[in-house]
Amino acid sequence: NAGVTQTPKFQVLKTGQSMTLQCAQDMNHEYMSWYRQDPGMGLRLIHYSVGAGITDQGEVPNGYNVSRSTTEDFPLRLLSAAPSQTSVYFCASSYSLGSPSYEQYFGPGTRLTVT
């Protein structure tokens, strides 16, 4: 199993550009989520999904969109990049079965810089 994969690993954007961060998992996990990690702020939840077709907002959703058309994929879209979105982005997945009792598996992260 590849686990959770994220592409790209590094990205530089100019203010106002849009892009999609890709996330895929091959573990048939129902639950997937996106976090951003900033110095001193820990991991903050952007959006999450408990299954295909179901998404919800986390703590810091503004400026980001998600969709979940398949169990495997959970892309994160930046609509109009801003310097405040410079961060490291992690995708994660876990078993669900309707319960948040399972640990999350994390991808390697995407380091995004917006100039």
Place this chain on the structure above:
Amino acid sequence: AQKVTQAQTEISVVEKEDVTLDCVYETRDTTYYLFWYKQPPSGELVFLIRRNSFDEQNEISGRYSWNFQKSTSSFNFTITASQVVDSAVYFCALSEAPYSGTYKYIFGTGTRLKVLA
């Protein structure tokens, strides 16, 4: 609302010292889950332990041990005889079991542990 507090931003110890990382949580639910993750300098996030709210037994895994106390809403992590390879950022996290079917994991801000040789 859910909240996880890791008040220790950074801790430095000398190798072979014991160190405890604190985690205090807030939740309104009676059923919830607590987690610890490790983020070494390479950047990946590694799962260490899961504990549910009904199991207050302490757990030991090698040099690692965890102390869960519902009375103080704490889930502390102790490393015994620390080693340089323990240098990392450690995150505590909380999730609740809602009735609505959707749920979130909430992370603390992390504690950076530096183990000096």
